[in-house]
Structures are given as structure tokens and as C-alpha cells.
Amino acid sequence: MPKTTWDDPAQNASPDGEFVRDTTYIEDRFSAELVAKNAPQAMKNGAFSWPVEPGRYRLMAARACPWAHRTVITRRLLGLEDVISLGLAGPTHDRRSWVFDLDPNEEDPATGLHFLQDAYFNRFPNYPRGITVPAIVETASKKVVTNNFPTIPVDFIDEWAQYHREGAPDLYPAHLRAEIDKVTTEIYHEVNNGVYRCGFAGSQEAYDTAYDRLWKAMDWLEDRLSTRRFLMGEHITLADIYLFPTLVRFDPVYYSHFKCSRQRLTEMPNLWGYLKELFQVPGFGDTTDFTEIKQHYFITHQEINPTAIVPAGPDMSAIMEPHGRDHLPGSPFPEGTVLPGPVPTGEEVKHPESFQH
Template sequence: MANTTKDWDGDAKNASPDGEFVRDTSYIEDRIVADLPAGSEPKPTQEQTFHWPVEKNRYRLMAARACPWAHRTVITRRLLGLEDALSLGLAGPTHDWRSWVFDLDPDEKDPATGLHRLREAYLNRFPDYPKGITVPAIVEISSRKVVTNDFPSIPIDFQLQWREFHRAGAPDLYPEQHRERIDEMAAWLFKEVNNGVYRCGFAGSQEAYESAYDRLWEALDWLEDHLGKHRFLVGDHITLADIYLYPTLVRFDPVYVGHFKCSRNRIAQMPNLWNYLKELFSLPGFGDTTDFQEIKEHYYFTHSEINPTRVVPVGPDMSPIVEPHDRDRFGGAPFAEGTTLPGPVPAGEEVKHPEPFQK
């Protein structure tokens, strides 16, 4: 775990100073697309962004096991089999206000780019970059410059733009007949659940916290009811909607119940959500990309405004997550017939702190 005596320049600041937590949702909206020739330069668009060509080994996905927004891109990359085309850099779980650091790697530098802090890649492209340094981010390896950190579009582009490099038989996580509903679900999940836990945890007043708490539990109760009638969120198989919900659910009992005061009950006490989470965790791409230790270290250590002692809890015991689930009662399967699943986790990408039940 990082400490504040080495290369520390002040704690990260996240919580609202006085009321409702409002997330900055403006990102670098460049995209990597398939209709440009490999090797070409970025092409400006009418929206004042750039399109970059899909190209094997040109880019690196920068993520962190701790971050739920990055986790969804890591899952999608693995399910689609993009490991051989798009490498993965993983920052450590704790950091100061300058954000993510590659302190898990030898010499505390990302081995593909030589970056110590992800912030360097942002400043290499935008010397006066005024926004937060976030993961996921895609970096061009040769220039060490950030390309995009637009987390809502990255999984979609992995599915639609990177098809040339998908594993044979990879799942369709964004099927055309369900895209409108997936997009609706994604927007609702972000507002009420994914960001809803942060609205609770970073609220700066009792009134703002209680309002956020009520909204969050209204949404979770809706999901509990919905998943009592459907095996997955949209359609008959896993889609991006499920990938967007999973990182929040798997962090809920270890972190959000206590640290973010989302404390009405645990997900383990909601039968449909809990069994749904257990099924997802059992699948390649989900459980094998989840590091509970790094998740807890990030939240409890980095958010010193909420947890000034930086004491990281030992519990809860998450081993029941690998017990049998009941989702087979709906029939069907997580993926369509003929879909191939990921093989073993690539060397060097294994979870660094597997729980005994993950080994």
C-alpha cells in the first residue's frame, strides 16, 4: 500500500464541501474507429474531437483494479478477446491528488510506456489539462499521449470498432436489437446506481446524503424486482448493461455499505441481486478481474476526507460469492449458443491479491 511519506503531494479531494456531490462528466471524447487506415494520423471531426485508427499494439488501456469505471472496460476487453491487440496497464490502488500511479510495476513505471503517473500522458497531450486524471484511459504507446478517457464510449467501441481483433466466437455484448434499451439502462444505472453510491458517500450535508440514499435504494429495489423476473438486465444474455452494473455490485458490500454509508442492507441480503452477482462473478472476465484488496485500499486509504485514519477493514467475508447461484431457474445461459469464452488470464494480468476462494 502507498504511504504519505514517499512522493506524496497532498490528499485527493472528492467530497462536496457543503451539499450534493456533482461529478464532472466532461471527458476527452476522441474515439478509436475502424474506418481509418492503420498507421494514419488522428483525423479531426466536426465535433472538434479526433478519430484515431484501430490498430494492433498502437495503444494501451490504462486502468486500475480499484476503479469501477475502469473495471467495466477491463471486463469488456477480456470477454471480447482483445488482449493480443490492446495491452493493459494497471495503476496501483492509492494515490494523492495527482491521481493514478503505476507503483505496482518494477521501478514504479508502466513497462510499456515508462510512465510513472498517468497524469504525464494527459500533460503530454494537453499541457494545461484542467480536468481530473481518470481511468480508464487509452494511451498511444509511442507518443505516451492520452487518446481518450471517455469511459461511456470505450466499451461500445471495443464491441463495434475493434471487431477485427475479437476472439473467434466472442459474444455480442451490444446486440443491435437491444441497443436502445441498453443505452437507456446504462444512462439510468449511471445516474441512480453507479454514481448513486458516490452521491451518498461524497455528500456534504445530511439533507444531500439522505436524498441520495433514498434515490439509491429506490433504484436497487427496482433492480431486485426486475432480476426476480429476468436473468439479465436486457435480453436473454449478458450485455454491456450487466457489465456496467457488476463493478458497483461487487464493491457494494466491501466498500459502499460502510465507507459510503449506503447502509440499509448488504447486496448479500437481496436474493435476486446476490444470486445475479454470484453468477457474474463465476464467469471469466468478471471474478478473475476483481481484486477485493485493491478495491478496499483505494476507497479507505485515498478518501481521507471520509476515513481520516486510513484504516482498511479486514472484512467482510466475500467467500459466499462463489457458492452456487439460482439463476438457472430462468433457463437459458449467460451467452448465446456458439459463443467462446476467454481462456486463462494472460501472464502478468492476474489479480495481484486473489482471495483464497479465487485461487
């Protein structure tokens, strides 16, 4: 029998105007300078710094969530899979947020958690904000460490560097960091969050404004990728990891469900070719579960889709066709980079499409 008795549905849409995302997160960070096995150390901003220590932490994610997807990709590209374990919540939930209902006994096997919210309450008994993924949880204490999605991948890159796979890509090159930060800030506000601003708008005026902003940014990306193989030029960086989860969800979900319907991505040749190339790189397509993505949005967002009917399409098999980006200089990664091997046992996508086998 299922452990969860479903409560009231999650509420996301604005009741009367522009959708405004709560951007207050737990700002704890990791530090390679701290001694392993030690307690976290207070920082000047009131947050804590946690020691880097293999096996101590678990990345809690969900295949459905684009913000979590970027951390899963980063972890895989860097080779941190044996150092930071992965817990995966199911795609649907109620107002209490993410549930580990895909695992035996509907419990995360490493922590015994059923609701992710319990990890938050274990540390902050009256935690007042959203229970979000990605979240890093200290496995032994079952306490949340951080859910600050912009900094988790950066800490994976910088603070966990000694545990990277030999030959792992440099996803955040020092000479490009200022430009990456500028581009990813624009992508976050106008694209990653822009689709949500369309989908959760509470008035026609708010929707129209959000729609115009989104498509201005999409046209900017289409133009940028006409002369660049990847967002920063010749190779994949953190900027591409931050854009991919939105693009791969665009035609299956955002085009219809969030009313972002000026064009499908397949009708934008540069963005579509770019998405195809990324999808075919280990770490991107092999961490994408289209079934769970669609189940999350179309079932969980009852204020948008009260019937909870999940569409059968679209057919995404063309994402494995030749990407046609070879005329642009570059390659996914520089020569000498070691790509991820097979997906670790137990971390395989649960609903692979025929073209993902």
C-alpha cells in the same frame, strides 16, 4: 526507495451539499475506417478519430476503479488482450491521481510513465480536469487518446470487431441497443454514481436525498432481476458489465464507507444471486481484486476515513456458492460463444482471495 513523495490527499467529497461529478471527458473515438499508422483525424465536434491498429494503444486502468473495471471486463470478454495492452495503476494516490507503483521501478513497463497525469500533460500541457481511468494511451508517444469511459467499451465492441476472438459474445446486440442505453443511463445516474452521491454528500439533506434515490433504484433492479436472468433477459450484455463493478464493491466498500447501509447485497436474493453468477463467469471474477478495491477507497478518501484503516472484512467467499438462477430462462451467453481462456501472464489479480484460485 519509493519514487513518489506523497502530496496532499485527493479531495472528492462535496464541501457543502450534493456531490456533482465532472462529466467532461476527452471525446476522441476509434474508427475502423481509418488507415492504420495514420495520424488521428479531426471530427466535427472538435475531437479526433483514431485508427484501429493492434499494438498501438494501451488501456490504462486500475483494479480499484469501477469505471475502469468495465473496460477491462469488456476487453477480456471480446478477446482483445493481444491487441490492446493493459497497464495497471496502483490503488492509492494523492491529488495528482493514479500512479504506476505496482510495477518494477514504479513505472508502467510499456510507456515508462510513473504518473498517469504525464500522459495527459504530454498531449494537453495545461489539462484542467481530473486525471481519470480508464484512459487509452498511444504507447509510442505516451499521449492520452481518450478517457471517455462510456464510449471506450462501445468502441471495443464496434470499431475493434475485426480483432475479436472468434466466437466472442455480442455484448451490444443491435435489436437491444435502445433498451440497453436506457437501462444503463438509469444505472449510471442512480446506482454507479448514486453510491458516490451518498458517500461524498456534504450535508445531511444531500445525503438523505441521495440515499433515497439509490435505494429506489436498487429495489427496481431487485424486482427486474426476479423475472430476468440478466438485465436484458437471457444473456449477458453491456448493461450487466456496467452494473457488475458497482455491485461487487457494494458490501466490501459502499455499504459502510459510502453509508449505503440499508441492506447488504447478500440480503437481496435476486441481486446477490445475479452477482454470484456474473462473478463466476470468466472476465468478471478473475478481474476483481478485493484488496486493491478496499485499499483505494479506505486509504485514498481521507476526508471520509482519516485514519486510513482498511477493514479486514467482509468475507466474500460465498460469492462462489451456487447462484440459484437456473430457474430463470437463459445462460450467460448463447450457445456457440467462446469464453476467455486463462488470464494472460502478467495480468493476474495481484491479491487473489482463496476462492479465486
